[in-house]
Amino acid sequence: MSDPSTRKPGIGDFDFLVGPWKVTNRRLVAPLTGSPEWDEFPGTAVCHGTLFGGAAGLDEISFPAKGFSGLTLRLFDPVRAQWSLNRVNSRTGLLQPPVVGRFHDDGHGEFHGDDAHEGTPVPCRFVRSRITSVSAHWKQAFSTDGGQSWETNWTMALRRTEECAA
Template identity: 70%
Template sequence: MAAHTAARKPGIGDFDFLVGTWDVTNRRLLSPLTGSDEWEEFPATTVCHGIAFAGAANVDEITFPTKGFSGLTLRLFDPVGEQWSLNWANSSTGRLFPPVVGRFDSEGRGEFHGDDHHEGTPVVCRFLWSGVTAVSARWEQAFSADGGRTWETNWTMDFRRRPDAEAV
């Protein structure tokens, strides 16, 4: 997590750790919200760039070589609400999905929520960021079809910084 100074608003720079090139191991539930426990595992590579936005934005592109699509995340910090919006698009649909919004806590765990749909079913979507170090991080996605009372994790990503990629 980025260190905060008196002049820097809390939350600014929270995603600075992600700038660079990462190898990613994905585990994705094949049939979310069906009671299935069948998972698939596949690789990805992501490259994240900071934007000259005073630590309040970054963008990454993730490539899934065995899946035939890529994704893009734009992260923006709202200094008034002191929270981040994470905005995802993938090359399969060419559309921006509804954002998830939230923040990191004092322990370095980020939690973000937003309303979405999965195959026609309204869901609350949750992203969690945890285990952030200079060389690793974990992201997971979960859906709730009951307004957030119960959650089903359906996708995890374990990030490993490329040895030749410098940490920020």
């Protein structure tokens, strides 16, 4: 992590993510239907380091049981003091619209953008929280009422590992 006394706000926010992780995923089987059924499956992730002095980063996550991987390029915009999280998955190879946001004083990060569920556009929110040197939490939620309420549909519990498996 950057020296807090010399770093600019936002720079280095994702330094905690550098390295390999084991990931426990929980994903709603039928999002936006009211169903309470979750699918749990393993994953591995590796953040390949930070770039641009902490203002960019690249990570890959693999879901062997599901047969696909994901890639995220994070970029910090110093003018807006916001991160854009730019995602692509191996099934489509198409770059998705970014989610944009920042970390707050309490240590959690919140990022918003546009997504689609079964072809229907929906607002999307990512939250990074419970960040320690050996663990972190991520969740994704969709909204059907313009962001007034959110349904969490995917969570990831990350646990640091020494094995680089992604």
